[in-house]
Amino acid sequence: MSDPSSSVTDPAHLALLDGIREGKRVALARAISVIENERPGFQALLHDLLTRGRSGGARLGITGPPGAGKSSLVSEIARRWREGEEGVGIVAVDPTSPYSGGALLGDRIRMNDLALDEGIFIRSMASRGSLGGLATTTKEVLDVMDAFGFPRLLVETVGVGQTELEITGAADTVVVVLVPESGDGIQAMKAGLMEIADIFVVNKSDRPGADRLVKEVRSALHYRTGRTGRTPAHHGVDHSRVGGGAEETEEQEEDTGWVPPVVQTMAQTGDGVDELLEAVAKHRQWLDETGELERRRRRRTLERIRDVLDRELKRRVRRELSTDDDLQDELDRIDAGDATAYSVAASILGRIALDPETAPLPGIDR
Ligand SMILES: Nc1nc2c(ncn2[C@@H]2O[C@H](COP(=O)(O)OP(=O)(O)OP(=O)(O)O)[C@@H](O)[C@H]2O)c(=O)[nH]1
Ligand SMILES: [Mg+2]
Structure with missing residues (x-):
């Protein structure tokens, strides 16, 4: 039975959680692959695994x-x-x-x-x-x-x-x-x-x-x-x-x-x-x-928060700017003297933060 409070929505990932709970090595191996390849929903999978013990x-x-x-x-x-x-x-x-x-x-x-x-x-x-x-x-x-x-x-x-x-x-x-x-x-x-x-x-x-x-x-x-x-x-x-x-x-x-x-x-x-x-x-x-x-573990946790944030920001920036074409208009505005790399970066950051699709980590409530 799946946990109703789970933040994991992907049915395949729910099956992995069940498998891990039952001690199945194949589920462990697959969950590791999901995480290693940073597949969609891997953060929610980790979140559930870590909150459940x-x-x-x-x-x-x-x-x-x-x-x-x-x-x-x-x-x-x-x-x-x-x-x-x-x-x-x-x-x-x-x-x-x-x-x-x-x-x-x-x-x-x-x-x-x-x-x-x-x-x-x-x-x-x-x-x-x-x-x-x-x-x-x-x-x-x-x-x-x-x-x-x-x-x-x-x-x-x-x-x-x-x-x-x-x-x-x-x-x-x-x-x-x-x-x-x-x-x-x-x-x-x-x-x-x-x-x-x-x-x-x-x-x-x-x-x-x-x-x-x-x-x-x-x-x-x-x-x-x-x-x-x-x-x-x-x-x-x-x-x-x-x-x-x-x-x-x-x-x-x-x-x-x-x-x-x-x-x-x-x-x-x-x-x-x-x-x-x-x-x-x-x-x-x-x-x-x-x-x-205890001190070392807390220090590691602190480091983890920073790492996860860092990775998540990079991920979103990559998604936002998947090709150079995404920036053509901005380049024109910079050429015209109406913008700079700094103003462009600031507005992209704002967009990333506000995008309702990407604002919370997928599958995890804020
Ligand atoms: N003479 C000697 N050789 C050893 C000893 N321990 C390991 N070796 C040999 O050293 C070589 C490297 O051993 P590994 O255990 O693979 O070393 P490793 O540090 O894991 O190597 P990498 O993961 O490639 O960096 C192997 O040929 C081992 O058999 C030892 O105590 N004495
Ligand atoms: Mg080795």
Whole structure:
């Protein structure tokens, strides 16, 4: 039975909502496609899914340079969670191609027979939506998996500049994977990874230079915390303020903060993955106890409102100005000195806002 208060009007989408409620994976897969392709009514679908309940699944982000072993780690982690019978939703984000990274993950998972596991759902996607950045769509797909009821969510992004940093908008806990080769230690500082990492992994510990990299990262972390008397500011938040008054000593401040541990792994063999999961659990406990989880989630929600607005405005502008022809009259008026790009933009904005067809988000009452 469909919910009479639903904002979804499309019968196909109503069927998807029912299917998701009944735990049907095929409905989940289709709903994700609707959202990924930003098909008409996708916002209403998300709205309904999110208002009807979330599992509040823990979101673990894995990022790092190409080939660092992120997918290998993801499949090892998923396998362990499944041994504990927990459902796992996985999103693999590929910055360049919608296929290669995800296909690789798919292969790896298949090797481990994980893809056949009903408790695991894997989706790979491109990092850029048609109108958003890492996007909003990636985060929405995680939301859908959460609404479906997966208590564990994993998101893998290949760290290339911004996407690496954007993972903080998608995950509660961010794991940055580094490898001994290619001077990653130094690069990490440059790319701002120090700020976003909750946990560092030095993978490919079988390779030479692993111990040195661990030391490098540790000393960089120590330098940061030692110099400022604070734990690293994470996600724009000054952790020294978490749960403490101004008169606290530096030592006490550090006790309430989080110093990212550095864990060594060999993802290929699974060595160190148990230790990594212990660190993840500890971080989660820290998030809960300090109220940081709540703060991070609220910050993400705030970001989401901005993202959705941004995307919706772009969408409407595109619809309004689908071809250059739409602007010929305005161009003439600008030529004649009766208008400027600014006055034209202002009047288009007014039109977009007032159009009764497009003013509310489709299917959602104001
Ligand atoms: N020697 C060694 N190789 C590893 C280890 N972990 C992963 N690899 C190998 O590194 C290669 C890349 O592994 P992936 O797990 O696909 O790495 P990734 O970071 O997901 O790669 P992209 O998604 O393409 O960026 C594969 O050939 C793995 O078998 C490790 O601990 N030691
Ligand atoms: Mg991968």
